[in-house]
Amino acid sequence: MPELPEVEAFKRYIERTSLERPVARMEIRNGVVIRGADRPSLIEAVEGSEVLSVRRRGKQLFLELSRGGWLTWHFGMTGRPVALERWDEEPRFVRVKFVFEHGSLAFVDPRMLGRIGLTARPERFIEERRLGPDALDITxxxxxxxxxxxxxxxxxxxxxxxxxxxxxxxxxxxxxxxxxxxxxxxxxxxxxxxxxxxxxxxxxxxxxxxxxxxxxxxxxxxxxxxxxxxxxxxxxxxxxxxxxxxxxxxxxxxxxxxxxxxxx
DNA sequence: TTTCATGTTCAGCA
DNA sequence: GTGCTGAACATGAA
Structure with missing residues (x-):
């Protein structure tokens, strides 16, 4: 699914469904998608936080956490975010799940080529990966x-x-x-x-x-x-x-x- | 059964 | 450093 337009759609979807909802629990169903952070520090950063804002650079998404730091999301070839309410049946291939008081946000990725990590600042992550300017910003x-x-x-x-x-x-x-x-x-x-x-x-x-x-x-x-x-x-x-x-x-x-x- | 797939990264070579 | 090729990652669909 994901090139720039798809990731932009994911950004808007997350903004629409998951902003400012405290994460009660982070479930890591498959650690393969976790990169650039160990589980304890990732869970530490996420649980008790809410997502304040979402930014995008190319195919990369950054979720600002209220307790500091940013989650980095990359969707690989088959990843997508799915917002679930209590009554929704969970889709297959949920790799990571952010559980709110009511409902949750799932990182669904059959092939597990997607990645979730942690960074202090998006700018730093972009510099480390030497990501070029966004295709919609480049002059x-x-x-x-x-x-x-x-x-x-x-x-x-x-x-x-x-x-x-x-x-x-x-x-x-x-x-x-x-x-x-x-x-x-x-x-x-x-x-x-x-x-x-x-x-x-x-x-x-x-x-x-x-x-x-x-x-x-x-x-x-x-x-x-x-x-x-x-x-x-x-x-x-x-x-x-x-x-x-x-x-x-x-x-x-x-x-x-x-x-x-x-x-x- | 085999091949291909919207992505990234790494090894090896030029 | 740049670029190319092939492989790896892991799984579903045709």
């Missing part, structure tokens, strides 16, 4: 400087969280599709116009995904993301979309649109 100038100087495939660079935080496999495909750029193209080979297009498309695509509640069905018909599957056709020209491995992930793109780029 065109910063963007051009970063990607104009990066070597290798542009898709891999866009997914590099040190360069810009928040873009993953799916949204990088969409951004490049909208700019008719080959995901395998060397970043240094791209023009100023390409840079402008990517920066603009990045903001447009991420904001669009947020505005439709990350429901791909509700994205414009022109989006590659809606029918992203092997054997599907390009929403722009109708020809068969191709795949290629770039940056260790499967890239979807329309080779016909790339070929025609200079004609548009």
């Amino acid at each position: 065109l100038e910063e963007f051009t400087t970063t990607f104009g100087a990066s070597k290798g495939a542009i898709k891999a660079a866009l997914m590099d969280q040190h360069k810009v935080a928040g873009i993953g496999n799916l949204y990088s495909d969409e951004i490049l599709f909208q700019c008719r750029i080959d995901p395998r193209a060397d970043a240094r080979s791209l023009s100023e116009e390409d840079m402008r297009c990517m920066h603009q498309a990045m903001r447009r695509v991420l904001n669009m995904a947020i505005s439709v509640g990350t429901d791909f069905e509700r994205l414009p018909r022109s989006y590659l993301l809606r029918g992203r599957a092997v054997g599907s056709s390009c929403p722009r020209c109708g020809s068969l979309v191709s795949t290629a491995t770039v940056g260790g992930r499967t890239a979807f793109f329309c080779p016909f649109c790339l070929d025609r780029k200079s004609f548009f």
Whole structure:
């Protein structure tokens, strides 16, 4: 689920359901997802605290605790927060559960690639991990400087969280599709116009995904993301979309649109 | 049964 | 330091 728009949706969901509710008990069902903190200090920091605010940087979430410190949440590939009331049946794969007086907030993650930890300040965590600027905050100038100087495939660079935080496999495909750029193209080979297009498309695509509640069905018909599957056709020209491995992930793109780029 | 999956990290190599 | 590849993590879905 989680790239920037999904994590932004999770942030709003947590703000809507779980702010300022004292945590009576923290249940760690599976310690694998705990990183950057030992259990006792994590429980110590959480129990008796309430979440005062939530911040996001790229795919990373920070929950401010009333007794000091911040919880760090990363959702990996299959993680999501689920707010439960007393009468709700608990979903499968609850790894950590924050139990309030009434109800709870669960960290659900089948594959357990998500991580929960503790940090004194979000800024410190961001610095330690060398996370780049958030994809919705980075200026065109910063963007051009970063990607104009990066070597290798542009898709891999866009997914590099040190360069810009928040873009993953799916949204990088969409951004490049909208700019008719080959995901395998060397970043240094791209023009100023390409840079402008990517920066603009990045903001447009991420904001669009947020505005439709990350429901791909509700994205414009022109989006590659809606029918992203092997054997599907390009929403722009109708020809068969191709795949290629770039940056260790499967890239979807329309080779016909790339070929025609200079004609548009 | 086999392959792939919206992510990150690490080892090994260039 | 940068970049690339492959593997690992752990499990569900096709």
